[in-house]
Amino acid sequence: MTDSTAAAETRQDRFERGIRVLTEIDGEVGQKVIDSLADVSPELGHQVVAWAFGDMYRRPGLAPRDRQLVTLGMLTALGGCEPQLEVHVNASLNVGLTPEEIVEALLHSAVYCGMPRALNATAVAKKVFAERDLLPVKTRRGTSS
Amino acid sequence: MTDSTAAAETRQDRFERGIRVLTEIDGEVGQKVIDSLADVSPELGHQVVAWAFGDMYRRPGLAPRDRQLVTLGMLTALGGCEPQLEVHVNASLNVGLTPEEIVEALLHSAVYCGMPRALNATAVAKKVFAERDLLPVKTRRGTSS
Amino acid sequence: MTDSTAAAETRQDRFERGIRVLTEIDGEVGQKVIDSLADVSPELGHQVVAWAFGDMYRRPGLAPRDRQLVTLGMLTALGGCEPQLEVHVNASLNVGLTPEEIVEALLHSAVYCGMPRALNATAVAKKVFAERDLLPVKTRRGTSS
Amino acid sequence: MTDSTAAAETRQDRFERGIRVLTEIDGEVGQKVIDSLADVSPELGHQVVAWAFGDMYRRPGLAPRDRQLVTLGMLTALGGCEPQLEVHVNASLNVGLTPEEIVEALLHSAVYCGMPRALNATAVAKKVFAERDLLPVKTRRGTSS
């Protein structure tokens, strides 16, 4: 195995690597975020791509669907991150989480973040599911065994 | 299949069901939290057990390890939840997450919550790993492929 | 007195009890929240009704108006909970808090949460008061004795 | 009635007025906070006294106990405010809230802020109650009618 980490990379190399990961996970939505930054903070766009996706997301050690579960938890807990949550409900579907699992993760968040955060996050999920024609979601009853 | 949700349950039934789930996931640490509430807010202890664990945690639709990934994300993002994070780093190990996966989830949190939350959560993980003799954790290099 | 807590209840019993409390406190607005969850997360709707209202809200030990004061404080402090704050400014009026008391509680929040949270919460209150024809609110001068 | 708000006040007048309110509500604990600021930020101490207590707390329109209910909700929701919560659990007792009401308010917070915030706040209340010899607190069962 060649350890690519020992290799020298230009800023552009890191960006290109990141774009590939971003496209894979977030699809077109991710690209739109980067485009919207072009005239105000291209460097923020660069860092989202080169660092967040190029360096962090592509690391082994945690499967893409697992990263999205952590991410859904964080964005729900932070609050006020509805635009990012929309991107990541889409990303969660893209990497293989089912609508039921996403809904269950957001239900679970009620225990740790309280009902308002769980309700707001679920409203975002509903919007994304509607756009992707995934409603209604079938969730199982709470105490069935 | 008998749908247990149709069955009538007493308050005590729900509590007992919850204690079984709590013990399975959190081990002794969970019981200690409940015990510490006995003289100040036994009802909060009851709700943690009967509702959070008895109703919510035991739901199908999301595997126990997946619930812990969401939970690690939320507790890291909330901040100021070090005691609960300690319980849930333990719980994460109990349900099969590896130290490497936990550390990777907390590293990932830097992207969404910033460095301070990631650092504080990682310090809690280190404490738990030390107690369970799991240090050093081997994390892979960032850009190896 | 018969202690109803010893009695066995079905999931449906708990839901029905919760709906009565929800309707009493939140009126139609609460029902709308539950309805909006029907196709995406009916279980979250169930938990809001059966647990939050059926188990928690109806507990003795804190008067309904006192619960709303605590709730206004929490929703203001959390931030990003404008939809829930709208429900609970309505609820606060329904259980007997006056517009003046609500406005005073939100003014008080400036001390603990800072001006932005106080301003955002007050904007929500203004919207609700306008809909219920309760403007202008008469607040007394700060230092009159 | 003479409207004192029309009267001119010096900075010192406002401070003295505030100290009276602070002492009434927070007792000695409040004074200790002010003292601890003397060598680092006496102006912050002045503003806590003259503005927070002198201007805001003494306003009519919300009873002292009601202010504490809002405050308990805010400090619980903010997280990481254990020192302030300790002052205000004491203050809550000073202005007439019972241990049962305080515990019930913190239990209620689980619905809006999630279990970790409710647990952390209840641990602070337990500490204060222990110091004032108020343990065990008797909370009523959740579903008794």
Add this chain to the structure above:
Amino acid sequence: MTDSTAAAETRQDRFERGIRVLTEIDGEVGQKVIDSLADVSPELGHQVVAWAFGDMYRRPGLAPRDRQLVTLGMLTALGGCEPQLEVHVNASLNVGLTPEEIVEALLHSAVYCGMPRALNATAVAKKVFAERDLLPVKTRRGTSS
């Protein structure tokens, strides 16, 4: 030098002093916030003017542009404060920060608050810059020396 702090001031004096500072820093936008409070919480409007601007903002010891840097950091970190951030991106320009410095401060926030808060704040800045015809912003490349 006459120490004005020893002088007695009426409530109206403090308000008028604050309005001058508010207008200087926030321009018309600040006045609009105060106006919107007139029928719901004139006292909150008074406190924003008399206390936040009249007492706090005008203090020496930190230059107006430095106050805005701290304020941009706080509003970004709090989240859910888009209306206030809009006021303060305007204020930052009014007191001499350049668009590049503002964008750089928000980029810096990614390190401490994570990408979602940085992205949301940058979107607000973009809106303000567009209104003031300041796009595109030229930010320098990340690693040029």
Add this chain to the structure above:
Amino acid sequence: MTDSTAAAETRQDRFERGIRVLTEIDGEVGQKVIDSLADVSPELGHQVVAWAFGDMYRRPGLAPRDRQLVTLGMLTALGGCEPQLEVHVNASLNVGLTPEEIVEALLHSAVYCGMPRALNATAVAKKVFAERDLLPVKTRRGTSS
């Protein structure tokens, strides 16, 4: 001027660059944070150094003291970041902010984050000032002109 951003860099190059910036700004305290991560999450240590300091901190466009003002605001607003605030009060002194300016920035935070966050942050500053023998801090009176 050679634009170093076009040059290829190894992972090690970026780390070494970051360490120089970290040492310059945070001094020994920063190195201690990195050391404490060695056995649990060396990759988090790497990212703090190579990304946060190597890529972000060293960017032109915002002076080091200005970055610290933004950082003080963010860490105060986030809450629960006392360890990081301690590092950055030290860093603020290292890059030329005076104790008076730091204290004034934290006083200013009361307007946006409320009194508890301002008090907690000021307590951290007091600890750092005491260690560096900088107490008492002389702050000017609030309304002197």
